[in-house]
Amino acid sequence: MTKDKKRKAAIRETQRVTGGRYTRLAREIAATASRVFPLADLLAECATLPHASAEWDFPEHYAPAVFDSSLIGTAVPYGTVLELAGILAQQGPGALITLESAEPGSQAVVVCGSRRFQLVLTQDMVNELCRKPECRNSSDCRAFTHCREHLVECGPQALVSMARAWGYGRREECDQDPAAVGGSGEADLLVKAAVVGVCFEPVMNTLLDACFGDPDLFDDMYWDASQALAVQHALERERLRLHQVARAEVARIHKETEDCTSCGMRLFSWNPDVPPTLCPPCAPPPAAARRIAAFAHGRHGVASGEVCHTSA
Ligand SMILES: [Zn+2]
Ligand SMILES: [Zn+2]
Numbered sequence: 143m144t145k146d147k148k149r150k151a152a153i154r155e156t157q158r159v160t161g162g163r164y165t166r167l168a169r170e171i172a173a174t175a176s177r178v179f180p181l182a183d184l185l186a187e188c189a190t191l192p193h194a195s196a197e198w199d200f201p202e203h204y205a206p207a208v209f210d211s212s213l214i215g216t217a218v219p220y221g222t223v224l225e226l227a228g229i230l231a232q233q234g235p236g237a238l239i240t241l242e243s244a245e246p247g248s249q250a251v252v253v254c255g256s257r258r259f260q261l262v263l264t265q266d267m268v269n270e271l272c273r274k275p276e277c278r279n280s281s282d283c284r285a286f287t288h289c290r291e292h293l294v295e296c297g298p299q300a301l302v303s304m305a306r307a308w309g310y311g312r313r314e315e316c317d318q319d320p321a322a323v324g325g326s327g328e329a330d331l332l333v334k335a336a337v338v339g340v341c342f343e344p345v346m347n348t349l350l351d352a353c354f355g356d357p358d359l360f361d362d363m364y365w366d367a368s369q370a371l372a373v374q375h376a377l378e379r380e381r382l383r384l385h386q387v388a389r390a391e392v393a394r395i396h397k398e399t400e401d402c403t404s405c406g407m408r409l410f411s412w413n414p415d416v417p418p419t420l421c422p423p424c425a426p427p428p429a430a431a432r433r434i435a436a437f438a439h440g441r442h443g444v445a446s447g448e449v450c451h452t453s454a
Contacts, residue, residue, distance in 0.1 A: 179213050181227060181254075182235035187211050188223040196247075198264070206266045214261070216246035221266020229268060230254055242276070251278075256287075283328050285311055290331050298341035305332050305345045309352020320364075321372040323353045324380030333384050334391045342414045346384045350377060392418045 153168050191209035196217045198205045206219035230237045237254050244250040250261040251271065258271040260278075272279045272289035279289035285308035288296055296304070308328060316323045329349055336345035354377045355363060364370040392412040401408055404424035412418065416425040 177213065177215075177241040179239055179241075180235065181230055181233070181237040181239055184211070184213050184223055184239065185227055185235060187213060188218075188220055200264075206264070208263075214241060214250050214252075215244050216250070216263065218250070218261065218263060219266045222261050222263070222268055225266065225268040226252070226259060226261065229259070229270070282331060283308065283311075286328075286331070293331055293335035294338045296335060296339070298336075298339055298344060301332060301336050301339055301341055301345050302348050305336075305348040306352045308332065309349050313353050313355070320354070321369075321376035324376055324383060329353075329380075329384065330387045333387045337388050337391045337414075337418055338395070340415065340417055342388050346381070346388075349384065350381060353380070388412075388414075395419060 153164060157164055157167055187209065188211075191211070194208050194210045194217050196205070196208050206221055208217040208219050210216070211218040211223075227235075233254065240253040242251040242253050242258065245263075247263060249263055252259050252261060253275075256273050258273055258275075258277075260269040260271050260280075262268065269280055270284075271277065272281055272292050273287050274289070274292040274295065277289060277292060279291060281287065281289050286293065286304055287300065293301070293304075312323055312326060312329075313320070332345055332349065333342065336342045339345075354373060357374060357377060360370040360373055361367075364373060389412065395418040396409045399409065399419050402421040402424055403419045405421060407421045407424075409419070409421060413422055413425075416422050
């Protein structure tokens with residue numbers, strides 16, 4: 143989609159939601175596009191501007207207290223701004239905010255660094271959004287930077303680091319029952335993205351290591367031998383399960399594409415070093431793929447993600 147088509151689609155979507163006139167919305171959206179300001183300026187508005195009156199299409203006692211923000215271009219709940227400030231506390235008041243879009247009476251989307259946030263304008267609430275520009279979905283959990291649709295666009299390094307962050311969190315969640323760590327649908331999402339990104343093994347190994355720890359240390363970690371054995375079994379069961387998830391995903395992709403997207407040969411088997419939409423002879427050699435990945439990540443940063451998945 144070209145930039146102009148995206149702009150028109152955004153206007154039509156706003157028109158659908160708000161029922162406003164196309165030309166007026168086009169003017170408003172153009173005025174709000176790419177407005178950049180430090181968080182401190184938004185906090186100053188929040189701390190000094192008086193309550194504004196607003197019309198709500200729900201009972202007044204559920205409505206948040208709002209002020210007319212000139213930076214966001216519409217009425218914004220005080221609580222929404224304070225929640226955003228809390229989330230960005232580590233960046234401090236100098237954090238630069240870019241206003242991506244604003245739909246009065248509904249929501250605004252702001253960007254800080256690579257993170258994107260939905261400011262809910264009808265409640266004291268902020269939702270973190272997928273980092274893919276203009277995507278309106280949230281990720282499935284805090285450890286994921288992208289929604290399930292766009293996880294496949296993250297490169298191997300980003301997927302491995304998400305697997306590590308998610309696995310540590312999962313292990314903490316299950317510290318009362320370490321053998322219950324496996325079987326999560328969130329791990330499945332990472333594995334499916336890793337299949338497309340030709341990094342299934344690094345992602346699976348990182349997941350298992352972060353979730354279970356080093357199996358050579360199980361005897362020291364768990365004083366009860368039967369618990370050490372239970373965790374060992376749980377680890378092997380999860381390894382098998384993740385392989386099954388990967389194979390099912392490959393089967394799904396093969397059913398969808400049927401033939402190699404490069405030469406047209408029938409696809410039938412899976413090699414984790416080969417993109418699932420290509421036959422082995424058409425795939426770049428793994429070493430070359432790694433070199434390309436290193437080059438691309440060096441140039442575009444960790445989450446650029448356009449390497450090692452030729453299905454896009
Ligand atoms: Zn997304
Ligand atoms: Zn081929």
